[in-house]
Amino acid sequence: MAKLKNKDSQIAKLIDLELERQKTSLEMIPSENHSSPAVREALGSILTDKYAEGYPGKRYYAGLKYYDILEDICRERAKKLFKVVHANVQPYSGSPANAAVYMSVCEPGDTIMGLALPMGGHLTHGWKVNFSAKFFKAVQYGVDEKTSLINYDEVEKLAKENNPKLIFVGATAYPRIFDWKRLGEIADSVNAYLCADVAHIAGLVAGGAHPSPVPHVHLVSTTTHKTLRGPRGALIMVTEKGVKKDPELPKKVDKSVFPGLQGGPHENAIAGIAVCLKEATAPAFKKYANQVVKNAKALAEELKRYGFNLVSGGTDNHLILVDLRNKNIGGPEAQDLLENAGITINKNSIPYDPAPPFKPSGIRMGTPALTSRGMKETEMKKIAGWINEVISNPKSVKKVREEIKKFCKKFPLPK
Numbered sequence: 206m207a208k209l210k211n212k213d214s215q216i217a218k219l220i221d222l223e224l225e226r227q228k229t230s231l232e233m234i235p236s237e238n239h240s241s242p243a244v245r246e247a248l249g250s251i252l253t254d255k256y257a258e259g260y261p262g263k264r265y266y267a268g269l270k271y272y273d274i275l276e277d278i279c280r281e282r283a284k285k286l287f288k289v290v291h292a293n294v295q296p297y298s299g300s301p302a303n304a305a306v307y308m309s310v311c312e313p314g315d316t317i318m319g320l321a322l323p324m325g326g327h328l329t330h331g332w333k334v335n336f337s338a339k340f341f342k343a344v345q346y347g348v349d350e351k352t353s354l355i356n357y358d359e360v361e362k363l364a365k366e367n368n369p370k371l372i373f374v375g376a377t378a379y380p381r382i383f384d385w386k387r388l389g390e391i392a393d394s395v396n397a398y399l400c401a402d403v404a405h406i407a408g409l410v411a412g413g414a415h416p417s418p419v420p421h422v423h424l425v426s427t428t429t430h431k432t433l434r435g436p437r438g439a440l441i442m443v444t445e446k447g448v449k450k451d452p453e454l455p456k457k458v459d460k461s462v463f464p465g466l467q468g469g470p471h472e473n474a475i476a477g478i479a480v481c482l483k484e485a486t487a488p489a490f491k492k493y494a495n496q497v498v499k500n501a502k503a504l505a506e507e508l509k510r511y512g513f514n515l516v517s518g519g520t521d522n523h524l525i526l527v528d529l530r531n532k533n534i535g536g537p538e539a540q541d542l543l544e545n546a547g548i549t550i551n552k553n554s555i556p557y558d559p560a561p562p563f564k565p566s567g568i569r570m571g572t573p574a575l576t577s578r579g580m581k582e583t584e585m586k587k588i589a590g591w592i593n594e595v596i597s598n599p600k601s602v603k604k605v606r607e608e609i610k611k612f613c614k615k616f617p618l619p620k
């Protein structure tokens with residue numbers, strides 16, 4: 206960063222400090238990861254300088270011959286990796302991508318369905334403060350109070366009662382596998398579009414560590430910076446089933462992204478996405494994705510041994526949701542203590558949480574970033590021990606902080 210240091214030492218200093226924080230602590234927010242330096246080189250390139258409104262072969266600006274090739278490469282890599290027939294790589298991030306999905310298949314006022322935010326869903330799946338509930342009639346489904354699993358019978362019942370135009374499936378705090386087949390049957394039975402928002406699990410799907418929704422859904426939306434390990438960005442994909450239902454769907458998606466919702470795409474981000482998609486096709490990525498899940502399972506088992514209550518009793522994917530009510534500590538307090546010890550997790554509502562969303566009863570943690578640093582099951586056991594130590598004895602924070610600093614030296618950030 207020699208040039209940045211020279212021009213703007215204030216910003217350079219902050220980046221240096223953040224680098225040091227990342228190197229010396231454990232990133233365990235399940236929606237985060239460490240992107241590769243190759244991804245970041247593409248992201249920080251001169252490609253940020255151009256406007257490229259439109260799509261390859263049909264642009265509204267000049268000077269874009271290399272951008273057309275680049276965007277085509279990115280689209281083809283997404284299609285090949287996820288086995289879909291169409292990919293739009295321009296959405297700026299997950300929420301704009303989901304807005305474009307709504308715009309592709311719904312009119313304002315249409316009924317849509319999604320998993321409620323406090324049950325582990327996402328804001329854009331119809332939560333009341335979000336555009337998705339303001340512009341559409343949002344019907345929310347939940348998880349079963351006893352098992353914490355998606356209540357598929359409830360989804361079916363609500364779908365039959367409300368005839369939604371679109372059903373969103375996806376989550377930010379759901380530790381289990383989705384039954385795509387059942388969801389596909391439910392959507393088909395009411396002639397609704399079904400969109401899988403795989404933002405959290407895209408890397409697991411790409412690496413074969415979670416079943417792919419593609420055979421059962423019409424649309425797939427995802428961010429690119431979570432388990433997929435790319436830059437911040439998003440994709441909207443149309444499946445063969447989607448084109449069968451509506452041959453115009455790819456065109457509708459493209460028109461919704463541009464000119465429907467966005468202007469110029471961020472081609473530097475698209476270059477970074479292309480690089481991460483290439484990385485995700487390498488055999489090493491399959492190993493990575495499977496290790497993410499193995500690590501989460503090992504961490505979950507060890508936390509349970511320490512008496513932590515895990516929502517749904519464990520995990521099948523990259524994340525763990527802990528109900529802290531038996532530990533006499535709230536989510537925010539646990540988040541702060543762990544951050545001071547060098548463990549970054551986040552406070553999170555648990556299903557049917559009696560506490561308000563800003564002071565929830567749970568914490569959410571995951572293994573994507575730890576696994577990118579090469580950690581395995583043995584390290585997960587050690588980390589579970591530290592989490593337990595800090596939560597059961599807040600006085601141990603300083604000691605644990607020093608131990609984690611030392612431990613992190615053995616696991617450098619990805620090169």
Ligand code: DSN
Binds near residue numbers: 299327404
């Ligand atoms: N903000 C993301 C998460 O943390 O899960 C969801 O978009």
